[in-house]
Amino acid sequence: MSELFDEVDEEVRRDQLKKLWDAYSIYIVAGALLIIASVGGWRGYQYLEAKKAAEAGRAFDVAVDLSEQNKHVEAEAAFNSLAATAPSGYRMLARLRAAAELATRDPQAGAKLYDDISADRSVGAAVQDLARIRAAGLLLETTSYPSMLxxxxxxxxxxxxxxxxxxxxxxxxxxxxxxxxxxxQWLDTIANDGETPSGLRSRAEALQALLPPVAKS
Incomplete structure (x- = not known):
C-alpha cells in the first residue's frame, strides 16, 4: 500500500513540475541565455582590453627606442599618438614622455605641456605634482623664486x-x-624630514655650507 502512495506522490510531483515548466520555461531559458551572454560579453571585454594594453605596450616601447636613439621629434609624435588613443595608464605616461621629448628642443614649450598635465585633475594628485616638478626643473634657470614658490x-x-x-x-x-x-628655510625643512633620501640630504648640506652664517643678535 505504501508503494502505491509513493507512486501517486511521484506522479503528482511530476505533474506539478510539468505545469511549472510549461508556465515559466520561457523565463528560465531567457534567464540562462542572459547569464551566458553577460559572461561572454565580460570575457570579450576583458580580451579586448588586454589586447589594447598589449598593443599600447609595444607602441610605447617603440617610442622609447626612438627617444634613446635621439630621434626626439619621432618619439614625441609616437607618444602623442599614444596619449590620444592608448588605455588610461599608457595615456598618462605618454603625455609625460611627450612633454619630455618636446623639452629637449624647447624647454618652455615642454614646461607648458607639463603645466597642462598638472592642471588635469583626472590624472591624480601624485601625477599632478610630478608634472609640476618637471616643469619647474625646466624653468629653474629662468623663473623667479616667487614664481617657483x-x-x-x-x-x-x-x-x-x-x-x-x-x-x-x-x-x-x-x-x-x-x-x-x-x-x-627649505634646507632646514629637508634636514628635519626623517624620510629625506640620503643623496638629497647630502646635496642640501652642501648648499647649506654655501650660505652665509646666520647673524648673531
Whole structure:
C-alpha cells in the first residue's frame, strides 16, 4: 500500500513540475541565455582590453627606442599618438614622455605641456605634482623664486609624494635669487624630514655650507 502512495506522490510531483515548466520555461531559458551572454560579453571585454594594453605596450616601447636613439621629434609624435588613443595608464605616461621629448628642443614649450598635465585633475594628485616638478626643473634657470614658490608649494607639503624634490628645487631657486632666508628655510625643512633620501640630504648640506652664517643678535 505504501508503494502505491509513493507512486501517486511521484506522479503528482511530476505533474506539478510539468505545469511549472510549461508556465515559466520561457523565463528560465531567457534567464540562462542572459547569464551566458553577460559572461561572454565580460570575457570579450576583458580580451579586448588586454589586447589594447598589449598593443599600447609595444607602441610605447617603440617610442622609447626612438627617444634613446635621439630621434626626439619621432618619439614625441609616437607618444602623442599614444596619449590620444592608448588605455588610461599608457595615456598618462605618454603625455609625460611627450612633454619630455618636446623639452629637449624647447624647454618652455615642454614646461607648458607639463603645466597642462598638472592642471588635469583626472590624472591624480601624485601625477599632478610630478608634472609640476618637471616643469619647474625646466624653468629653474629662468623663473623667479616667487614664481617657483607658486608652482611648487603644493608639491612640497608634508603629505606630498614628491615633496623632497620640490623642496630641493625651491631651495636652489631661493639660493639663485640670493634669498638666503628662504633657502635656509627649505634646507632646514629637508634636514628635519626623517624620510629625506640620503643623496638629497647630502646635496642640501652642501648648499647649506654655501650660505652665509646666520647673524648673531
Amino acid at each position: 607658486q608652482r611648487l608649494e603644493p608639491a612640497a607639503k608634508p603629505e606630498a609624494t614628491f615633496r623632497h624634490t620640490a623642496r630641493e628645487l625651491l631651495a636652489l631657486s631661493a639660493w639663485r635669487a640670493n634669498d638666503t632666508a628662504a633657502a635656509r
